[in-house]
Amino acid sequence: MKFKLIKFTIKGVPSNYIILHPSTAENQDLDPGSLLVTEDNTIGFRLITSASVDQGFAGLPPDRFNGESLIEGQDITLISAGVESLTKIIRRKMDKKTLSDREIDDFMSAIAHGLVTKSHMTAFGTAVEINGMHGDEITSVAQSIIKNSRKFSHSGKKVVDKHSIGGIAGNRITPLMIPIISACGLVIPKISTRAITSPAGTVDALETVMPVDLTFEEASEVLDKTNACMVNGATVELGSVADKFLEAVSPLKIDPKEMMIASILAKKKAAGSDFVLIDLPTGKGSKLASREDARSLAYDFSRIGNSLGQHIEAVISPGDKPVGSMIGPSLEMKEVMTILECSGGALSLKRKATSLAGLILEGVQQANRGEGQQMATEIIDSGKALSKFREIVAAQGGDASVTSNSIPHAPYSHVIEAEKSDIVYALDSYSIGVMARAAGAPHDSHAGVIIHVDRGDNLKPGDPIIEIRSHSEGKLSEAIEMMRTAPPIILEQSVLEHITGISN
Incomplete structure (x- = not known):
């Protein structure tokens, strides 16, 4: 299939799409969502159809013409990309098999070229999360990420x-x-x-x-x-293959340790x-x-x-x-x-x-x-x-x-004070983070909390414990309520729990 490339934008559609006329797709037995690749198998696209693109032309978003050897007006030959080999790789990892260097590079390179669906990446990530990877496999993942990444050059300096x-x-x-x-x-x-x-x-x-x-x-x-x-x-897009994978699996909270190590080091x-x-x-x-x-x-x-x-x-x-x-x-x-x-x-x-x-x-x-x-x-x-x-x-x-002093601060604030003489037993890092998010951080860049105490501090009535800042009075109130429902600052307790026994 040979087409002439044109710039064409559809709002709300990912940048890896290519647009063909519906009749062209039908004649080639292609369904919307199909994967297409260039003749040399180096650049991949997701098919979308629109009658706004004339037959014989292929529409691409403007940013695809930057850095991928694609030129507006050039002729391009596209072929359908089968996913059977990728599915086989996923099945092998599901079956607890050790993947070869070639299999791992094929899969990671396919991600780089836009040839892997989010469902395929999620399935692969789940298989790795459950069954793990050997050290050689992790190294192969890292090497493939590096191969498909741009690289800084430092002229012999110590980095x-x-x-x-x-x-x-x-x-x-x-x-x-x-x-x-x-x-x-x-x-x-x-x-x-x-x-x-x-x-x-x-x-x-x-x-x-x-x-x-x-x-x-x-x-x-x-x-x-x-x-x-x-x-x-x-x-900057260093190691962008890893970012594409993590973006696909993060909604399901999938975070395989092996992929994390490979991504960071790559x-x-x-x-x-x-x-x-x-x-x-x-x-x-x-x-x-x-x-x-x-x-x-x-x-x-x-x-x-x-x-x-x-x-x-x-x-x-x-x-x-x-x-x-x-x-x-x-x-x-x-x-x-x-x-x-x-x-x-x-x-x-x-x-x-x-x-x-x-x-x-x-x-x-x-x-x-x-x-x-x-x-x-x-x-x-x-x-x-x-x-x-x-x-x-x-x-x-x-x-x-x-x-x-030049860094701005949020307009609303509230200081939570000690109600009585007490001792700070612990600071709960997780709950403090949740309180800051309740106040609006990080989307409200000026929201957050200021901690005025540390473990072991002796408190007197009226001593400041924690200060909350926000752009929203509603979010400020929500964060204040957390001091009662999930306190991030834990005061000393003589009794942690009272168990009265089980009655018949």
């Missing part, structure tokens, strides 16, 4: 990176670590994401002070200028990172319940990283309470700026950022063993980290004069 598996409120260490590390002459391309279930992702927080939706070319330019970038992975490899530090927060309310779980995952990361030629180190960090005291995009960024300005901020946040930055500096021989954290702290205290942060902000198109 490092960090990654946290997330799930902890206030864990905004990235904007502190990146300027520390790049101020030492190391390259650190930080590709981050928006929040999925938390009150703020790294991208959500950074977006309050600078543009983060940079293209691959724009991010490369920032790296060349500053040795660092802090950008949205969705727009993206780090595509970014050019030689040394990667993985942060594994552990404890009640985090993604990893125990140190045993975290240790096992750390070894998995190390094994797969080694097979990809990367040096991987991991830290198991406390995950049973928030890291910082401010939760929500602009609040977290305000706390980061306060620390960089040496004018305050949670000591726990500064300590974690300097500790992890120090381990990276030690890992690449920029600091002696045991001296990395002190070196990282001195870079903050000297003002070098703040200068480097503002340099990155300016390079990404933001205002280099940004300060903690």
Whole structure:
């Protein structure tokens, strides 16, 4: 089937569609939704029919003419893409078989070319979630992601990176670590994401002070200028095959550990990172319940990283309470700026950022063993980290004069105070995140909570416990109610539960 390409837009339809006249589809025995590929099997499309496109022409959305060797007006030959081979691969994983390198590459490359339906990806993800993958399979997935990804080039410079598996409120260490590390002459391309279930992702927080939706070319330019970038992975499109897979399976809460490891390490490899530090927060309310779980995952990361030629180190960090005291995009960024300005901020946040930055500096021989954290702290205290942060902000198109006081705040706030003398028993990281989301975060970038207490604090009547901020009075009230129904700050209790027995 040969057609002449034209630009044609249909609102609300995914960008991987191609539009043919209904008669053309009928004559070729093609149903809407069928998969079509170019003659060389490198570009895939989903068929939509419309009488608005004349016979002999094929309509594509305008953005498909960028970067895929497609030119408006060119002749293109399309063939029907069968999915039998992909179905066979899925069935083999359902049957607990070990997939070959070729099978894995065929499946991942088909995702890259738009030849795999969401139902196929969901079925594959479910099979991996249930039956798992061997180390060689995970390595093959990572290698295929890398093969189908664009890659940063750093001209022989030492490139490092960090990654946290997330799930902890206030864990905004990235904007502190990146300027520390790049101020030492190391390259650190930080590709981050928006929040999925938390009150703020790294991208959500950074977006309050600078543009983060940079293209691959724009991010490369920032790296060349500053040795660092802090950008949205969705727009830079490193390892986009993994993003397509995760987008398909996330509505069903499918998150195979094996695909997560492959995705993270493949993206780090595509970014050019030689040394990667993985942060594994552990404890009640985090993604990893125990140190045993975290240790096992750390070894998995190390094994797969080694097979990809990367040096991987991991830290198991406390995950049973928030890291910082401010939760929500602009609040977290305000706390980061306060620390960089040496004018305050949670000591726990500064300590974690300097500790992890120090381990990276030690890992690449920029600091002696045991001296990395002190070196990282001195870079903050000297003002070098703040200068480097503002340099990155300016390079990404933001205002280099940004300060903690220039970050806007929500118009409505409420402080919950202690009603009587008491002792703070625990801070529930998960419930604190839920409260911040109830207030409107992350969609309301200025919403969130400020924690005024820590474990073991002695309270007097009227002492502030937690402050809630929002743009909506309704959402503010909803968040306040949580203090009664699912309290994020747990006060000391002499009796945890009273069991009276069972009567016949």
